[in-house]
Amino acid sequence: MNAPVILDRRRVLAGGGALIVSFSLTGAFAEEKSPPGVVTAPKPPGSLKDAPLLDSWIRIEADGKITAFTGKAELGQGFKTAFQQIAAEQLDIPFASLTVVTADTHRTANEGYTSGSHSMQDSGTAILNAAAQARALLVAEAARRLDLPEDTLRTENGAVIAPDGRRLGYGDLVAGDMLHVQAQPTSKLKDPASFGIMGQPVPRLDIPNKVTGGAAYVQDMRPPGMVHARIVRPPSYGAQLTACDTAAVEKMPGVVKVVRDGNFLAVVATKEFLAVKAMRALSAAAQWKETASLPKQDDLLHVLATGLPSQDSVIFQHSNPSAVGRKTLEATYTRPYQSHGSIGPSCAVAQLVDDAMTVWTHTQGVYPDRQGIAEMLHMPQPSVRLIHVEGSGCYGHNGADDVAADAALIARELPGVPVRVQWMREQEHSWEPYGPAMVTKLKASLDENGAIADWNFEVWSNTHSMRPGGAGCLLAAQHIAQPFAVPPAKPLPLPEGGGDRNAIPIYTFPNAHVVHHFLPDMPLRISAMRGLGAYHNVFSIESFMSELALAAGADPVAFRLKHLDDPRGRDVVMKAAEGFGWREGQKAPPGHGYGFAFARYKNLAAYCAIATEIEVNRETGQPRLLRAVAAVDSGQAVNPDGLANQIEGAIMQSMSWTLFESVTFDDTRITSIDWQTYPILRFNSAPDSIDVHIINRPGLPFLGSGETGQGPAAASIANAIADATGKRLRNLPLTRKRIKDAIDA
């Protein structure tokens, strides 16, 4: 590891911090071409590259109080605890002696959205390096004061310690602006072998409060004088409010105000249930003109693959004419629209005080959501503050941003008064932006040795992000009398991609051709859902790999390894197979099936392989997962129990999507509006066991693991069902009825 280059702050500032001359750089570090004689400084790692001041991440007060800051939002993944572990480790302070502040537009760096399994990679890396560099600055200051060489000093328990035992506490050492300096491109990180906090299964900080009824969520906020609002949403996309006599509602007990602005309709009351009752009355009074605009739910294959205009691009092409296929397989896989299905409907609290709007929100992106809300309110962004407060798990872009906008719009009508808006269940289910429906068509040939000679993959999909940014992404802004137009959809760029996320195979094939058919038109409101396109693309690729293995007469695990060069990928595949007790040529007991699947999320984040055993009741078609064994490599594991929890959850949630879930609609309205009409997994579907094996990579970069299990879990289950029944199901969800129909066919 390189020694830190500690620059004098004045010199850095004088140089603007952008160009630092004459580092000895290897070509690998120099990202951009520079004029001769001047070497552009490499950027510091993680989110430090966008927010390079150390005190954006770590602050130390004169009294020794230490705070770490992240622009990411805790959504139940547990990273707040992991970040505290990272900062404590690199600063050499006790775990409990610092606090972590999360996303707040007035306090933390702008780290965009908490999405794409980026939190550890972006923010965790920034905190890791900022903490290490802060420690180095403290040591340098102690060396100056003690007149001793830095390498004679050590740090421990929040102090720098000299060989003779003299101690200088961090609070004593820190001068006013010591940490207000640009981060350096490299840090003197601790040797992972010396870690005492990173790598330990530290209990999550938030759990004690959550299991004892503490105020833990934005839903639990009760600022003095708070009122309760409810929205009356249109009954369908594009519905126009033609008439609404609000007089009777305004006279109802507790009603403070009815807010009507175009198609935006809401009611405010002093107590929550009075607001619910008033909402029901207002809903009954509202008359809407609706338009039948939805596609045929039972024909999504044709709607997507032929019915909508598409922008086609070849995203991967590799040719080796010497490889010749002998036996060709083709398959088409479909995924319906699916809901995030947060257990707690979206909620926000907003208050306008002296022309400044504050919104407490469970958004995944305080800065971009602020931009949208400020634009909607025609307010300058600095006058709007968004503070993240936890909500129910979101798993992507649910109603969080929308309800924050609802609350701000209503709070503007009631200056000084905190307004809490709670969506109802049916509003969350019918108005959240869904995970987009997708179609994939695969075609591949096996050569005479049973290896894949050519591979063709085509995917049809909408974008997978319609997040704000602009106000046009917010429902309230779309519904007001002077509406903001929904911005045109854009495909998310590779290498991460959106609909084409994980569309490029990780396997090595002599010939491969991958096409992304991007569909700009969005018949249903859609946006980011955990894993984006990777869920369906990995489901398709990994189902097809097992189909090909069967056709080749090969074991599914051996067949994957035969085409997989990536050594970390191979390790994960072998670890999951070993943990499962996978044996080549094994046969599951009657009515049971074994499945296997693997992916590296985005082809650049965490690796995950999952082996499953499923039992299928041949009389009813009912499947039940008996056991799942996962292996995961997400680089350096900071909190192994938190990582295991994420993978366990990914398997359960992906199983729910895969076996049960599809958004339903008629030609006008969404009809899956609650848990009766949108069933998800319940306890009777929980397996007997889930084992997660972590392949720790001490000292290697954090890879991010929140979404890596979604695709492999789906395909592993599908493969196990195929093994149990002899029938291949390619249309999600793999419902009991579809399995039964396949068995009977």
Place this chain on the structure above:
Amino acid sequence: MMTLKVNGKDHVVDADPDTPLLYVLRDDLKLNAAKFGCGLGQCGACTVIVDGKAVLSCVTPLLLLDGKQVTTLEGLGTIEAPAPIQRAFMEEQAAQCGYCISGMMMRAQALLQRNSKPTDAQIRAELQPNLCRCGTHMRIMRAVHRASRLMDSADASPVIQRSAP
């Protein structure tokens, strides 16, 4: 006006008799644990215990609670002195977002009060009405088994949390 017994105390509540218990707990009594999830009795996030039985507070109107004992998660214990079920959920780290967890714990508590040694199958059957979206089911079941063991030990020692060295 009616008097409602919650967590061993009488509360005079000024709410319409058709008000669901959930809103009274959250809005009038400022209790956080019972959660609004669906308002339809479909998800269990609002589960509390009434006279020893798990009840969906979002669909239970106030008028049905006259003279009955309501227990919420707050009534079981505190961070400093957690009940066995709370300690078990901490020790198993049985939460992700945790929004469903209060309801899970109350339903599990009601089960353990009438059957201190439930089988895995009994736990599954009991928790069937409660939804968890993060997929924490395996940990929740482990936590219920652990709570059962903790309740068994008469001198349940204080919470020992794994902590960083």
